[in-house]
Amino acid sequence: MNDLVERYLHAVGGHLREARRDDILEDLRAAIEDEIEGRAESLHRPLQPDELAAVLEGFGHPLSVARSYQPPRYLIGPELYPDWWRILRLAIIVALAIQVPVLLIVGATSGWVTGPFGLLWQSLSLAFWVAAWVTVVFVALEYSGERLGWRGRWRAAALVNDSTGPIRRGDVLTNLFSEGVFLLWWNGVIKLDQWIPPNTFSIDLGAAWQPLYWPLNVIFGLAFVLHLLVLWRGVWQRWTLVTEIALNLTLVAVIAYLVLAPDLLMTRGAPADLAGPWLERTLRVALLVIAGFTLWDALAAFRAYWRDRNERPSRDAVAAG
Amino acid sequence: METSESLRSEIRRGAIVLAVLGLLRREHYGYSLRKALAEQGMVVEEGTLYPLIRRLEQQGLLSSEWRIENKRRKRFYLLSKDGEVVFEQLSRDWREIDASVRALTGELT
Numbered sequence: 001m002n003d004l005v006e007r008y009l010h011a012v013g014g015h016l017r018e019a020r021r022d023d024i025l026e027d028l029r030a031a032i033e034d035e036i037e038g039r040a041e042s043l044h045r046p047l048q049p050d051e052l053a054a055v056l057e058g059f060g061h062p063l064s065v066a067r068s069y070q071p072p073r074y075l076i077g078p079e080l081y082p083d084w085w086r087i088l089r090l091a092i093i094v095a096l097a098i099q100v101p102v103l104l105i106v107g108a109t110s111g112w113v114t115g116p117f118g119l120l121w122q123s124l125s126l127a128f129w130v131a132a133w134v135t136v137v138f139v140a141l142e143y144s145g146e147r148l149g150w151r152g153r154w155r156a157a158a159l160v161n162d163s164t165g166p167i168r169r170g171d172v173l174t175n176l177f178s179e180g181v182f183l184l185w186w187n188g189v190i191k192l193d194q195w196i197p198p199n200t201f202s203i204d205l206g207a208a209w210q211p212l213y214w215p216l217n218v219i220f221g222l223a224f225v226l227h228l229l230v231l232w233r234g235v236w237q238r239w240t241l242v243t244e245i246a247l248n249l250t251l252v253a254v255i256a257y258l259v260l261a262p263d264l265l266m267t268r269g270a271p272a273d274l275a276g277p278w279l280e281r282t283l284r285v286a287l288l289v290i291a292g293f294t295l296w297d298a299l300a301a302f303r304a305y306w307r308d309r310n311e312r313p314s315r316d317a318v319a320a321g
Numbered sequence: 322m323e324t325s326e327s328l329r330s331e332i333r334r335g336a337i338v339l340a341v342l343g344l345l346r347r348e349h350y351g352y353s354l355r356k357a358l359a360e361q362g363m364v365v366e367e368g369t370l371y372p373l374i375r376r377l378e379q380q381g382l383l384s385s386e387w388r389i390e391n392k393r394r395k396r397f398y399l400l401s402k403d404g405e406v407v408f409e410q411l412s413r414d415w416r417e418i419d420a421s422v423r424a425l426t427g428e429l430t
Contacts (some may be wrong), residue, residue, distance in 0.1 A: 024375075030396050031371040034352030037393070060368035068372035 004049070005032055008056050015066030024069045032059065076138050083148045084138040088131055090232060095130045096123055097173055101181050102190070172231045179224040186216060201269020203279065208261035212254060219254070223247050241305040248298035255291040259284050337365055339415055341373065342400060342408040345383060350395040374398055382407055 009029060013021050035055045040047050047055070059065055076084050103119050141147070184190045193203065226247070230240055258264060264283050267276040337358075344357050351371055358365050377383045382404035386397050400408060 027375060027396065028371065030394060031351045031367065033393060034350060034395065035355075035367060037391075038352035038356060055367075058367045059371075060366075065368060065372075068368060069375060 002036075002052060004052060004056065005029075005036075008032075008059075008062065011062035012065050015063050016069070020070075024066075028059075028065070028069075032056070035059075074142060076135070076142050079147060080138055080142055083151070084134070087138075088134045091130050091134050092127045093173070093231070094228065095126055097176050098180060099123065099126050101177055102184065167230055167234060167236060169231070172227050175227045176224060176231070179220050179227065183217070183220050183224065186213075186220070201267070204266045204268075206261075206263040206266050208258060208264055212258075215254060219247055219251055236301075236304060238305060238308065241301045244301040245298050245305070248294045248301070251294050252291050252298070255287050255294070259287050259291075337363065337369070337373065338377070339408075339411050341370075341377065342382065342404060342411065345398050345400045345404070346408070348397050348399045350390075350397050354398070377404070 009025055009032075012028060013025050016024055032055065035058070036047055036052065039051065039055065043051075060068075100119075100123060103122060181190075222243070226240060226243055230236060236244075263280075265276065265280055267279070340358060340361070340363055341354065344354060349357065351374065354374070355365060355367070355370050358370075374383065378385055378398065382401055383398050384401045385399075387394055388397055389395075
């Protein structure tokens with residue numbers, strides 16, 4: 001056998017798995033010999049070196065030949081890729097939606113030790129690790145042959161019965177951010193009064209807030225879970241809209257109770273005593289503004305729900321027609 | 322033009338499988354098969370044909386046998402029982418698609 005052919009087979013063999021190498025090379029050797037012999041027969045003479053090279057070039061680059069003899073291999077194949085991309089984005093968004101506010105608040109309350117570049121670096125680092133772990137899980141799924149079945153279970157009827165419209169991602173993320181920060185503060189994980197020098201003055205919540213510890217935890221906890229779910233699914237559904245309306249109206253009722261209650265704040269110390277009435281008034285105005293936004297959210301959710309409810313008969317008619 | 326090449330390649334891919342299965346109702350070795358295809362106007366590159374034959378054999382559609390011919394070992398391929406069934410199926414599909422496409426593109430008028 002020609003030296004060039006031997007070199008070619010050796011080059012192909014370098015890209016093959018050892019278990020199948022001999023078998024494939026024997027096959028390939030026979031195929032190349034077939035070609036050389038066939039072309040020599042048709043020319044009625046042995047092949048010249050350039051004609052021999054042309055035969056090998058017809059088979060292709062050794063790496064391409066080796067690849068063509070093996071089944072296609074992916075880290076994440078086309079079947080799993082859409083799931084990987086969707087879950088990767090969601091996991092990064094949720095991880096950052098939790099971490100960034102916490103870092104900002106910790107920085108604001110305990111001094112900016114790391115600075116803005118530190119915040120950026122920690123966020124990028126988290127995003128990288130989340131992406132790496134999601135990818136590792138999907139590579140494991142790819143190699144185990146497992147597939148996520150949720151796209152296969154989808155029915156077109158869900159477009160009519162289930163979904164009332166796509167979400168505004170920015171709105172949902174803003175809600176998640178504010179709810180997360182509130183829950184952390186309300187449960188004492190983060191403190192906002194560390195800037196006050198010790199033994200000078202203090203500003204605390206008044207007695208009116210005490211009965212609201214569990215109600216506010218439940219309202220904001222449910223809202224946080226609801227918005228995570230909506231972000232995950234990418235659409236509002238009827239039941240999520242109804243829950244959103246109920247939570248918003250409950251929150252408005254709680255705010256109304258607070259606005260009407262006496263002494264929302266307890267102040268101690270000279271500067272706080274002086275500013276006490278102003279702080280009290282500012283807080284009530286802020287609560288009214290929050291109530292306004294909350295009512296607006298409830299109204300928007302109600303309009304989306306109502307629109308879907310009224311459009312249903314015409315859609316059904318189209319489907320029936 | 323790249324799109325055109327890619328579309329042509331897609332059409333040819335299925336046709337080559339059918340043609341190879343059809344020809345291997347009679348025994349062939351690699352080169353004789355490639356030559357027979359070329360004689361019918363279907364030129365298939367070596368780098369495409371040989372891996373394809375091997376894949377079809379692994380799928381159980383072809384059987385193969387090493388034999389000495391002209392003092393050289395050659396691998397001969399023949400359609401297996403399963404291959405015959407698949408070939409009949411594919412041929413029927415091909416004829417139906419051909420008829421539909423001809424009608425759709427107006428070639429029958």
